[in-house]
Amino acid sequence: MFKLLGAIFGFWALGFFGLILGLIGGSVIDRLVAYGPGGVNPFNAARRQVVFLETVFIFMGKLAKADGRVSESEVSHVEQFMHKLRMTREHRLKAIALFKQGASPDYDIHPQLNEFLAVCGHSRNLRQMLLVYLIIMGLSDGQLNTAEEDLLRVIAGRLDYHPAAFEQLLDMVMNQMHFAAGGASSANALDDAYKALGVSKDSTDQEIKRAYRKLMSQYHPDKLMGQGVPEDMIAVATEQAQEVQTAYDLIKKHREQGSTTTR
Numbered sequence: 001m002f003k004l005l006g007a008i009f010g011f012w013a014l015g016f017f018g019l020i021l022g023l024i025g026g027s028v029i030d031r032l033v034a035y036g037p038g039g040v041n042p043f044n045a046a047r048r049q050v051v052f053l054e055t056v057f058i059f060m061g062k063l064a065k066a067d068g069r070v071s072e073s074e075v076s077h078v079e080q081f082m083h084k085l086r087m088t089r090e091h092r093l094k095a096i097a098l099f100k101q102g103a104s105p106d107y108d109i110h111p112q113l114n115e116f117l118a119v120c121g122h123s124r125n126l127r128q129m130l131l132v133y134l135i136i137m138g139l140s141d142g143q144l145n146t147a148e149e150d151l152l153r154v155i156a157g158r159l160d161y162h163p164a165a166f167e168q169l170l171d172m173v174m175n176q177m178h179f180a181a182g183g184a185s186s187a188n189a190l191d192d193a194y195k196a197l198g199v200s201k202d203s204t205d206q207e208i209k210r211a212y213r214k215l216m217s218q219y220h221p222d223k224l225m226g227q228g229v230p231e232d233m234i235a236v237a238t239e240q241a242q243e244v245q246t247a248y249d250l251i252k253k254h255r256e257q258g259s260t261t262t263r
Contacts, residue, residue: 051115055116058112059112077137078137125223134152134155219244221234221238
């Protein structure tokens, strides 16, 4: 949009050379709006990718150790997580080392959180994706224990999430995951679908569509990579997007059937 406006204004003001300058300037603004500063400066994006990956796996280790010990099932879940991400051998070795670092008994999360906030913190989307990945990790054994949830609340607070906003995000991710393996056919599927989108049965069609589009935008691969999420880690976001799509389709189908019945 800004590229077109820049071209028109540039041509009107300076002719052909103004058109070229307007296209370049508008393109930069378009990328800034779509992807954040990392989409304009590739060095910023590369730095964000490193810090994002480090933070995710260090905090996964801390989360696994939250109840005092790292169980075999938790290690297995991390290995499955890395397999799902299709990480390269180099990235897998790095991720394992980071996980062990976070799992050490005396590890303090706050210095890493400070670095994350300094490099990635200006992007709410990156802050939210960090929480999403950690919630998925915490739920990998089917539930969050008290220690895990307490740790997530501390992290969420540092990421500027109000307790109510964290509760809503937690509820949304939990219910999105219900659609990962045939959840759309369960007895409570419709209730789960509304929660997955962060809306209710009383929400209007426009409100539901707005929530759906916002979530799909947040999970969009190009946008996430442009903001600094490593390409290896896009697979999980893609799965979440598919689950959001399934939930939205279920709500839409139910509402269309309801409106047909009342005619």
